[in-house]
Amino acid sequence: MTHDMGRGAPGQPGAYGPYPPGGPYGPGGWAPPPPAPQPGVVPLRPLDVGDILKGVFSTLGRYWKPLFGSALVAHLVAVLVTGGALVAAYLSYEDLLNAFWDGVRAGGTGLPDPAALGPVMLAFAGVWLVGMLAMAAAGAFVAAACPAVLQDAAIGRPARVGAVLRRAASALLPVLAWALLGGVITIVPTALLVTGFYAVLLGMLTRFGGPDLLDLPGWLGPLMMLAGVALLPLAVWLWVRISLVPAVVVLEAQGLVGALRRSALLVRGSWWRIFGILLLGAVLAAVASAVLQLPFSWAAAVPEPSFGTDPEASMPSLGGVLTLMATSMAFSMVGQLVAQTVTAAFPPLVASLLYVDQRIRTENLAASLAEAAGMPRPAPAAAPPTVTE
Structure with missing residues (x-):
């Protein structure tokens, strides 16, 4: 069966209406096609790197209240939870910590039984774990808030702070599970590399006459490092495959398992492109974060105490040390x-725009977005060729 795809003779109407004067490409024969409609922060066509970065900055500029408000609420709660856990741990072992510090000031005499410090170490390890979980939950909340904002930003509709907070809260559990899964994926090769490196280093010190601190076979350290190197590319590959999960959870109301499958489907065939753009967004966010934290790091620097011949007379009390530490920690926080x-919103916005881009390329999402914005439905645009995995 023959299909003419709606084309007619030059100057004659076809399935899409008559051609304009001068032929199908306009007057002169080679006029460029009209620009894609742009009701919101990005044009409704396949997006390039410049479109995605412009879209991120436009979203941050136009929708800064819900984005920064979500990030501020999430990280402020995380800081308060971590600080509360730290205060509770200190108050639980205040007498033991005071006795330990008094023994240190006395030159090491009168120190408590080392076995008694075990619960203290466990308590502060618990504080560290609570802090890590709180920060992970804050990051997951922001990752869920960004696609909630982008759903309105893509069609130029205002986004209310309360509505964004509610949508992010409703998607928090699956997005938090995704963040923890991503943490496990990345931490396994990293832990193998770091542990193997220190095992090799301590083994070398043992060979040069140092104490045998680990009592491990000499081949175990290099084997752990090789395992870490081998697993690192797999971890990066898996992380990119699941990078669109928050957008899928929020915009398609899917659970974690369905979102993992959907993200892998959308990434298929464009892995290298998505990896490069995600890496660029992460680097830009890291540089900006380092610059913003620099003055607070200077303010948080604690002067080192100078000890005289009498350590007990020159060393500060535990209260003074805790005051200095609390001040430094406050500036750091x-x-x-x-x-x-x-x-915090920069990398999730990049991932959310990549989700929109992939759906425009593969599912003609541009037509649905134009319809939601009250604009004419654009014709499906041919996506540029992508590098396959």
Whole structure:
């Protein structure tokens, strides 16, 4: 069966209406096609790197209230939870910590039984774990808030802070599970590399007459490093495959398992392109965060105490040390809060725009977005060739 795809003779009407004067490409025969409609922060066509970066900055500029508000609320809650856990741990072992510090000031005499410090170490390890989980939950909340904002930003519709917070909260659990899964994927090869490196280093010190601190076979350290190197590319590959999960969870109301499958389907055939753009977004966010935290890091620097011949007379009390530590920690937390509030939305917005781009390329999402914005439905655009995995 023959299909003419709706074309007619030059100057004659076809399935898509008559050609304009001068032929199908306009007057002169070679007029460029009309620009894609842009009701919101990005044009409704396949997006290139410049379109995605412009879209991120436009979204940050136009929708800064819901984006920065979500990031501020999430990270402020994380800081308060971590600080509360730290205070609770200190108050639980205040007498033991005071006795330990008094023994240190006395030159090491009168120190408590080392076995008694075990619960203290476990308590502060628990504080660290609570802090890590709180920060992971804050990052997941921001990752869920960004596609919620972008759903309105893509069609030029205003986004309300309360509505964004509610949508992000409703998607928090699956997005948090995704963040923890991504953490496991990345931490396994990293832990193998770091542990293997230190095992090799301590083994070398043992050979040069140092104490045998690990008592491990000499081949175990290099084997762990090789395993870490081998697993690192797999971890990066898996992370890119699941990078669109928050957008899928929020915009398609899917659970974690369905979102993982959907993200892998959307990434298929464009892995290298998505990896490069995600890496660029992460680098830009990291540089901006480092610059924003720099003045707070300077303010948080604690002067080193100078000890005289009498350590007990020259060393400060535990209260003085805790005051210095609390002041330094407060500056560090404020710096991290400011940096995270400003930059935390950047990588999730990049990933959310990549989700929109992939659906425009593969599912003609541009037509649905134009219809939602009250504009004429654009014709499906041929996506540029992509590098396959």
